[in-house]
Amino acid sequence: MLPMLWAMKNAPVIDAQERSVLMALAESAWSDGTDAFPSKKTIAHIAVVDPKTIQRRLRTLTARGLIAEGNQKAAAYIPSWCRPKVYDLLIPYSWYPDVEQVNTERRGRGKPPLTRESRPDLAPAPPKKCRADKGKPRATRSPQAKGRGLQVPPVDNEDGGTTSPRGGDYKSLTRGLQDPQPSPTNPPQDTPRPSVPPADNRRLENGGTDGESPSELSPGVELLLSIGARKPEFLLTGRTLSDQGLMVTGMLLEGWTPGQLEQVIAGRPLPQPVRKTVGAIVSGRLRDANISPAPATVPFLNQPHQGDGARTAPGTLDGGGWVDQTSADTYREIDECDGQDGLCGRPRRPGTTMCWDCSAAVGSATFTAFHENVTV
Template sequence: MLPLLWAMKSAPVIDAEERSTLMALAESAWSDGTDAFPSKKTIAEIAVVDPKTVQRRLRALVSRGLIAEGNQEAAAYIPAWCRPKVYDLMIPYSWYPDIEQVNTERKRRGKPPLTCRERPDLAPAPPRKHRADKGKPRKRTADRSEGRGLAVPPVDNREGGTASPTGRDYKFRTRGLQDPQPSPSNPPQDTPRPSVPPVGGTRPEGGGTDGESVSELSPGVELLLAIGSRDPRFLLTGRTLRDQGLMVTGMLLEGWTPQQPEHVIAGRPLPRPVTASVGAIVARRLRDANTGPAPSTARFPHQPDHVGAGARPALAEEWVDQHAVDRYRESNECDGQDGLCGRPRRPGSTLCWECSSAVGAAAFTELHGTAK
């Protein structure tokens, strides 16, 4: 314990590597500092250094007199091929708080007592060597953008982005990536809503559809935007508008008139309470309406029989085959107790989801009352 305390607090070492190496030796030494022989690998693991560093530090400690080669017979029981060298820690005689106790232990081990001549005081640690170029600025080389290496083009601050400042030494605190035009922490909230074309199908100049380009506007998208302009509750934007617009476009190509998808979407109010998004509700209504065949193949008088790739169904309210609409309602809309309720039927049933739930609740109430 005494050698470890001396190595940790009083030994004149230069740096942390010497101190940790000396402490690893002191851990296995007697109280007088003798017979310390851990292997270099063990010292390296304790000091958390490389074994080559341990060799250099041991030579430095021996040259300054902090340790010396001891009695090698203390490690004679270890095979010669892996036997470590035995060292003695030269702890000064004047450092021991109770030298008599240490000499008593040495006498029990058959050794003579320590004296001031055998353990003189140690010289203080020499000053630590510093790098020859410490404090000197690094030599400036040619511009990094010229010659070898990757050239970093300058960043236009007007368009934002990051910039890497050049120059200065490694102690300059403001090096690293910098944002010459940082974005505001709170973006503006008054973002424009998607432009809604009028009923006639024309779009205002410069109008957009929340990320949809003009080339992506299909007939179904225009019809959905027209429905949203008349009833903002069913206004769709973004990806939902694009996906449902494709479905409506397919319905129009199969023979649906523009008024029929509008009736499917906005012919009945939104459920209360609203537990899903408007896009999900519209998608469900269109999906239910597409479970059956197209309600009619009748087209507008001015529309050709074959709709080409560039043709679009008209969005204006024009003449419609009313008989075809009536036949569609009779075959695809709910047949409730009070007549047609206007909702699409459930697949495989003549009632919609709401009327089916109402009929089931009424039957349960009647059965429950009969049981009582």
Template sequence: MLWAMKNAPVIDAEERGVLMALAESAWSDGTDAFPSKKTIAHIAVVDPKTVQRRLRTLTARGLIAEGNQKAAAYIPSWCRPKVYDLLIPYSWYPDVEQVNAERRGRGKPPLTRDSRPDLAPAPPRKTRADKGKPRRKKPSQPEGRGLQVPPVDNEDRGTTSPRGGDCKSLTRGLQDPQPSPDNPPQDTPRPSVRPEDAQSTGNGRTDGESASELSPGVQLLLSIGARKPQFLLTGRTLTDQGLMVTGMLLEGWTPAQLEQVITGRPLPQPVRKTVGAIVSGRLRDANVSPTPSAVAFPDQEGHTATGTSHGTREWIDQGAVDTYREENECDGRDGLCGRPRRPGSPFCWECSSVFGAAAFTQFHNAAG
């Protein structure tokens, strides 16, 4: 942990944060670190995509390498993280003999200068392409502020800007004394609307879209809002979430399943976000998981596991996983350590060394 915090040849704070997150769960020799990318992102305060990129760069520069994947074999395969080793140089350890004694207890060969050589210094950070170059000066602002419209001396067409009066005068501002052929009508339809559809439909729509042209997702959201007004969406939010619902319908979701996703839980009290944001979050969370019709059933009587284009997941007995972890994981840190136990002890090597040092200090203080 100290090597990752102070001495590792990293380029920036993101690399140091990722390296420290790995070192926090590794042995003292840097081996068997397998926190998930989500955990690393939480510790380093970066995005999981950034974690993936930084792991690649750290591996390419030789600071870390893929370790023994059997160390995480007790985790189910569908959520098992990759195991990494931190290649801490041999010359950095002030007590390398103690580290090698720990490795011998775990059945691993001792560290040597050949197996853990010194690392190259970090490459220089890329500088900005415009560093040292003078910036462009902004064009000088004309005198006065705001919109300036010169008066137009035209009695037949165009606009006029009369002078005089104050802020409360009715004679200030632009005036249109006619309409003339040179001024386009104010009700010109938008370019995205066909001329034949530019008429108002009488149902409050001005863009030429009739109720019969609504997407299936919008229709489903409107029907849900009609039955449960607290989930009613309108405007741009209705259009955007309608696209999401339409895509999920095409992927195999049924209207009943989507209605359960949206309205299955009541709105939080008090409501601190808009209803559109709440519906968007629930749809986004549901879309991450596989389609319900594509999930495999366990091998039980009356159920068959059918595969789809989305694939199937292996059925995991969570009770067996919990039992295995209780029998094989360290009890230190109030059961939160999670490292494999030392043979013949309920604690791992690191927790055993911590408890041994504490007991020795207590005995020494009592004897003194």
């Protein structure tokens, strides 16, 4: 502890490197400063310097009398090929606050006590070397040297650009960069922003939709857009419109009529409260309807008026409409499930008036009631 305090506070060192080296030695020394033998690698790690620097610093400290080679037998237990050199820190006799305690420890180790002759005071540290040109004014550069380096040509501001006026005080209104605009060679451009159509009218003037060209429109997409135009709550856009348009196109090719598909999609109102997206609801209705084959075409859905009171529903996309209310009700009575008080809407199971789910639900309820009666 005492050698560490001396090395840290009172040792006459020149710079921080010498102090760090001296403290690394003092860490492993006895209270009298003897028998310190850390390796150069350990000292370099503590002082954060190169091992060659440690070797030079040890020579300098030895020459000025701060350290000396000690009893090398103290490190005799270490193999000779890696044995470090033993050093003694020459702490002055006058520095110790209680030198008798230190001498008592030395006598216990078989060493003579410290005296003023064996540990004299150390000379102060020599002054630190300074630069030879410290305090001297820097020499002016020659005219030849002034032409070296990066040369910035003068800027011609006739056609615009930035100009930097001479600096004034902080209240000057003309201080800083000034950008004369507009520049004749770089006129400002005012590009109009494209207008976005409202959400309930995705049909563009060229017949396409948002993100689709007219050539990409399929019959299914046109049918879904027509339904969304009449019933905005069923409007589909973007990727959902493209995906469901493919399914509707396939169902049209299988024999479904536009009127039947409109009844499947929008014949029932949206559930309340709505817990899914409109795209998910339309997809579920189309998927349930596509389980069974396409229903038989009702004669008066696509035939001209025969005088029986039924009105004609156009069967093409350019007819101005898809199906009237009479055709939709007839389709519902013939092809839709009667379950859930007529609100199911799924295709009927062949040979029955209900779909597979409603038939299973009715059968389960009948079995439960029969079982309760038998139990009673």
